[in-house]
Amino acid sequence: MNAVLQDTEHTAAAPLAVRGLVHCYEGSNVLAGVDLALEPGSVLGLIGRNGAGKSTLIRAMLGLLEPLAGEAFVFGEPALKLSDDAKARLAYVPQQPEALAWLTAQQMLDYVGRFYPRWDATFARKTLERWKIQPNKLLAKLSPGERQRVDLIRALASQPELLVLDEPAAALDPVARRELLREVALRAGESGTTVLFSTHIVSDLERVASEIAFLHEGRLLLRCGVDETKERYARLWLPAKMSAAAPAQALSRRRHDDGSLSLMVERDACGQWPEAAKLPGARVDALGLEDLFVEIAE
């Protein structure tokens, strides 16, 4: 009972938390019972293939869509019924933002800034200058990368406690991407901003994320610290004659043409690999984050 109570309180205190989220589009399941909670001050990288459900999960987490089942909370409030106070503490940048195309970059920032109590107009102005974006150009006439950067300025200038970015680097060039990641790391490190960002660029995760969550076909397959992944997950290769002894629990399983088997396995509570790893001919390969991602996603 106490454990349940503690879990509920923990979820309520988290800047962002979801329980049992289920959603589908036109009959196909996009989210199949996702549970996720962010620790205050953490930087969580949500990774997954295209169509894995990352954007849908983020939108459901922020109350931008009504899921078929499950619940989402932002600062302990139901995401679909957020108060003005909770909204003032969070900022969200969608994938390929297209809002207010009829305003200039300066007008958009000026407009949005009037609603946020901690709006940093100086930051907005200086970052526009630093990122070489013409303030008097209509947003519709900016390139996708420029538009994404204006929206990032909009999000950062509100000085949020929770920053949610959906594929923030997708349209950015390498220089802009690095600047963005630096800014995100700075916010998390200095101001304690909690950050959730989705991506399929693994190097971005390694650069700023403290944790990763892997979403695959609407399910959260793994969640751990970025530094832990090499220690905690590995590829177990079993020759054909040993494949019958493969562990039942594996993140992914692939049989090769010669009958041998590759499995993504996780250390158990005692820090041990599955028993099959000790079989003669079996091999355990440590994987980098990108290989881990590819192995699971394939």
Place this chain on the structure above:
Amino acid sequence: MDMNASTKVRIPLAGVLLAPWHSSRRSLRWLTLVITLLCGLGAIAFGVFSQKAHWWVGSTVIYAFGIGYLWAFWMPTLLLLAIDARRLRLPGMQRAAAYSLWLHAAPSLLVPVLALGACGADMRYVAELVALAMAGGAAVVLLPRWCAMVIGFTPALSIGLRHLAQLPPWSDPRWLAWGGLALFALLAVDAWRWRQLLHSDSDNELGFGSAMLMQLRRQSTLGHWNGLQQLDGGQMIRQRPEWMQPRADLRRIGLQSPVRALRVALGGWYMPKTLSGHLRAAAPALLPILLYIPAMAIMHAGESRSRAAQSILLSTGIGVVGGLGVFGGLMLAAMAMLVVHQRWKRTNAELPLLALLPGLGDARARRHVLLRAAFGTPVKVQLLLLACVLAAALVMHLSGLAVLLVALAQLAAVGAMAAQVLCTLGGYKPHVGVLASIYVVLAVLFCLSTFVPLLSADEHPWSGLALLEPALLASWIVLAAVLLWLGRRGWRGLLARPHPFLAN
């Protein structure tokens, strides 16, 4: 390097023949086929039943209308195919489009010429008229859109210029020479524009300088009844010239005036604008009106000065009041529906911004503010237009019932807008067949209610009015009930939503 020239791709005859079929949308194909077929049958019927000596002139004109439509809206879609083939470097397809054009041009021209010629028609006249219709139809869609606007005024210009120069009548032998010259000019224009559009890498599809054909690429009103819904606001802004870009007026916007703030977020004609912004936004509508006035002046140029001035004022006055009041109201209603529909369709634009914008209050307060923003300005403008229309109706001494019908047309436009906007905000999606039926009935009733009362203003009113006007009134009552039902479904959907900024 031309890929097509360097590769020897064999083009099957069936592919060439069916190229127009594959290069156009289904709805466009069927609409064009039906119109062409009806015109063909009409031409035959006219030929069979006409007692006149020159019966074939009527048959040719009817057929020319149908074939002109086909060569305006269907055959030029081959150019879209050729453009795509060129850009994607698809071998052979560009040539197939060109062959297909010639292959379809031959029977379009030869069949009526031979058929009518066999029945005793003058084949030279038939050939020239049909060829003119085909080349002219293609020119309308290939030339920039502003040319089509000017072409619309040619009847007025030809009437106005009749005192200075007159085209030879049909029976005049010089007509063949004049027609031949016009045909040569049109063919030259068609060939030039075909080549220019084919080799252009510009994506400008919506500007005044773009060809009407380029708009057939998206689901235009010709190809799909709800084609305008496909237009993206950002794309429209990108393709508008700088001097026509409406600028937002951000004064008095913020927490103290959330309704005004929401109007900025809704954009389009909802957006509060500066004075110059209003003028820039209205430019596409103002330009034709500004053209209309000199056109009317030219039309009446031959009349005595005092009479000309009087009739110009009268025609312009009625035209402006009628155009702006009645059809302007309908357009505004359609634009409001369209803007809201577009905003509630996109998940990565204004909706997430508004849903997470602090200061708009709880769900109830946000709903209230949104409804005021969505309905406030359109309803005020519609009422103003209604007042103008009623004033014009009173000046024309229309009967009480006729005035009521005109007012009902305007109010129905507001009602349809309200119902549709509520459905969009509430996430209620009526069946497309239901919506199409409602809007067809609305359009028919709107036109009847607008034009039928004008008949009562005549010195000798049409006798059927006594029956038609009460029937119209009854139809409006039925339509109002349907719109109320639709609006109620939308309203209930809106109430059921946790907040109104959820995308559809």
